[in-house]
Amino acid sequence: MTTRYEDYxxxxxxxxxxxxxxxxxxxPGRLNAADAIMHGELVRIWRDVDADPQVNAVIIRGAGKAFSGGGDLDLVxxxxxxxxxxxxxxxxxxxxxxxxxxxxxxVVSAMAGPAVGAGLVAGLLADxxxxxxxxxxxxxxTRLGVAAGDHAAIVWPLLCGLAKAKYYLLLCEPVSGEEAERIGLISLCTEPDELQEKALxxxxxxxAGSPSALRWTKFALNNWLRQAGPIFDTSLALEFTGFNGPDVQEGLASLAEKRPPKFDPRSPL
Structure with missing residues (x-):
């Protein structure tokens, strides 16, 4: 292990x-939820990987039976x-x-169990x-009470189409791995006991491929995502503006109590 990964x-x-x-x-014990430490580490790992001459490919996964349990509620x-x-x-x-x-x-992602929050960003933006x-x-x-920003506004419509993106992002409906493959949200799905071996x-x-050929193919394809930069920046601003709104406290309470949120339908958009 190179020293660049020792302080994670x-x-x-x-x-x-x-x-x-x-x-x-x-x-541990939190379904790999992204607390303040993990959130920061998920940001810088990609720069370290990019600069590491020993790495030709990366797998991102979660420990145990979960990929990512979402944002840590204490951080929220x-x-x-x-x-x-x-x-x-x-x-x-x-x-x-x-x-x-x-x-x-x-980057290859291997998603098992729940895949939510910052971890889901890596899961869906993986190549x-x-x-x-x-x-x-x-x-x-939206269940938390904020706009679906983050990666969602740029990658969901591009991957599975606007109609499906609206359905899942507005309603917070879970998507199974099988359904995610069917609608094009992910590259492929596997039997649960075959997931890690398939990712590997x-x-x-x-x-084993040509690093240069893969690098520039990835660069060209990701221009679709870069072109959505203004959309992403706007959606992210709208999401974080919501943290000062009245619905977040209700959203936090509903998540803590594992019940549907009771947002006021008369609230202005």
């Missing part, structure tokens, strides 16, 4: 194949109460998307996104 706390690393770095999100509460935290996380959310898009190394058939992909922004097989093939 929530991300764990191993080398399952030659020139393949596997990154595992780990937050702090964002509603502290402007410095809010602006820091806003910048991190933006950098996470752009660092992933601009990383020259191909090859793979999910178990019974995975549960959820964009939970794909990563091995990428690592």
């Amino acid at each position: 706390e929530r991300l764990k690393f191993d080398w399952p194949a030659e020139r393949v770095l596997r990154v595992t999100m780990e937050n 509460r702090e964002m509603t109460q502290d402007f410095e935290t809010l602006t820091r996380v806003w910048k991190e959310a933006r950098d996470l998307v752009y660092n992933l898009i601009n990383c020259s190394k191909p 090859i996104s793979i999910a178990a058939k019974d995975a549960r992909i959820i964009d939970g922004h 097989d794909v990563a091995r093939k990428l690592a």
Whole structure:
């Protein structure tokens, strides 16, 4: 393991194949939810990977039976109460998307169980996104009481079309891995017990390919995402404006109590 990865706390690393770095999100007991530490680490890992000459391909996965449990609720509460935290996380959310898009190394995601929040950004923006058939992909922004910003506004419509994107983003309906493959939201799905091996097989093939050819193919294809930059910046601003709105406290309470939120239907848009 190179020294560049030694100071990470929530991300764990191993080398399952030659020139393949596997990154595992780990937050024990919290379904790998992205707390302040993990959120920051998910931003900078892609710069470290990009600069590492030993890496030809990357796998991103979650520890245990979950990919990502969403944003840590303690962090979300702090964002509603502290402007410095809010602006820091806003910048991190933006950098996470752009660092992933601009990383020259191909990224493979292996999504099992719930895939929500900052982890889902990496899961869906991966160059090859793979999910178990019974995975549960959820964009939970509107249930929390904020606009579906982050990666969602640029990548969901591009991957599965505007009609499906609106349905899932407005209603926060879970998407199984099987349905996500059917609508084009992910690259492919597998049986749950085959997920990790399939991700590794794909990563091995990428690592054995021409680094230059893969890098510039990825760069060209991701221009579709770069062109959506103004949409992404606007959606992100709308999302984070919502953290000062009245619905977030109700959204936090509903998540803590595992009940549907009771937003006032008379609230203005």
